[in-house]
Amino acid sequence: MKIEQYISQLLYRYQCVAVPGFGAFLTETQSAQLQESTTSFFPPKKMISFNANLKNNDGLLAHHIAQAEKTSYDYAVSAIQFEVFNWKKRLETHGVLSFKNIGTFRLNADANLVFTAEDNNNYLTTSFGLSPFVSPIVKRELFEKAVEAKTLVQEPVIKHTLAVTTEEEETSGQRYPFLRYAAIFVLGLGITSSVGYSIYQKQIENETLLVETSVQKKVQNKIQEATFFIESPITNVTLAVNTTPKKEVVSLKYHIMAGSYRSEENANKELRALKKLGYDARRIPENKNGLYPVVYGSYATFAEAQKAQKEIIEYENPDAWILIQTL
Numbered sequence: 001m002k003i004e005q006y007i008s009q010l011l012y013r014y015q016c017v018a019v020p021g022f023g024a025f026l027t028e029t030q031s032a033q034l035q036e037s038t039t040s041f042f043p044p045k046k047m048i049s050f051n052a053n054l055k056n057n058d059g060l061l062a063h064h065i066a067q068a069e070k071t072s073y074d075y076a077v078s079a080i081q082f083e084v085f086n087w088k089k090r091l092e093t094h095g096v097l098s099f100k101n102i103g104t105f106r107l108n109a110d111a112n113l114v115f116t117a118e119d120n121n122n123y124l125t126t127s128f129g130l131s132p133f134v135s136p137i138v139k140r141e142l143f144e145k146a147v148e149a150k151t152l153v154q155e156p157v158i159k160h161t162l163a164v165t166t167e168e169e170e171t172s173g174q175r176y177p178f179l180r181y182a183a184i185f186v187l188g189l190g191i192t193s194s195v196g197y198s199i200y201q202k203q204i205e206n207e208t209l210l211v212e213t214s215v216q217k218k219v220q221n222k223i224q225e226a227t228f229f230i231e232s233p234i235t236n237v238t239l240a241v242n243t244t245p246k247k248e249v250v251s252l253k254y255h256i257m258a259g260s261y262r263s264e265e266n267a268n269k270e271l272r273a274l275k276k277l278g279y280d281a282r283r284i285p286e287n288k289n290g291l292y293p294v295v296y297g298s299y300a301t302f303a304e305a306q307k308a309q310k311e312i313i314e315y316e317n318p319d320a321w322i323l324i325q326t327l
Contacts, residue, residue, distance in 0.1 A: 024054035043130035267292035
């Protein structure tokens with residue numbers, strides 16, 4: 001049974017997919033990127049990494065395989081163990097182990113696993129359908145040169161036209177001197193007409209404003225003189241207002257996992273043990289796989305959960321991981 005396809009399916013929905021006895025695949029969201037040197041744009045994506053220290057069985061992969069293959073949970077656990085054994089044997093023999101759409105494992109000189117993620121597959125569902133693209137370079141310099149060349153060609157023509165016009169005006173002034181007086185008369189007539197028209201418009205606006213003011217005063221007087229009678233008045237209504245401030249509901253969706261148990265009795269036993277150690281431990285609702293999760297604590301932000309996780313990994317449990325509960 002090739003379980004890498006089931007790992008790939010779970011990476012779309014979860015931040016951590018642990019393979020018992022081998023390690024855990026982790027995802028981290030990367031924002032959109034711009035490469036200025038090549039004017040290339042890249043959409044947001046999930047970056048995949050691998051942690052060889054997280055080898056405990058959290059039940060996620062085994063339950064997913066059991067549901068997909070329609071088999072028992074114990075059989076799925078055995079299948080995972082057998083597949084991990086083949087992976088390690090292949091690494092010892094060939095030194096390379098490749099998973100489709102996930103990445104490649106290699107052994108370094110110290111016999112440690114080195115993971116290289118595959119970039120062709122994007123596990124961020126909100127970026128579905130988005131692909132990288134290259135924007136063409138805008139050549140503004142060529143456009144500016146073209147405009148400058150066109151301006152230089154047109155300038156001599158304009159100067160020549162102005163020169164010709166000036167000569168014609170001088171000739172006309174000498175031949176027909178009475179045209180200057182006719183032009184002055186027409187110009188004065190136009191100015192007088194425009195001033196008279198503006199005075200006329202101002203007078204109309206003032207008269208209109210006076211009429212509107214008079215009408216508004218008459219309407220206000222009629223309203224003040226009116227008397228209203230209500231045959232059946234409405235009784236007074238008293239409303240009770242609750243002045244107690246509402247408590248703000250804080251969503252605690254980041255949980256540091258201590259373990260998931262098939263038996264509720266074992267889950268309660270673990271819960272009591274963690275509380276004795278001073279942790280604000282609690283049980284979260286039973287998951288879809290029928291397990292009873294127990295957490296060291298729950299937090300409102302991912303930063304708070306990370307800070308608590310570091311302390312738990314250092315002093316209590318090196319395999320503690322963060323579960324992000326979606327609403």
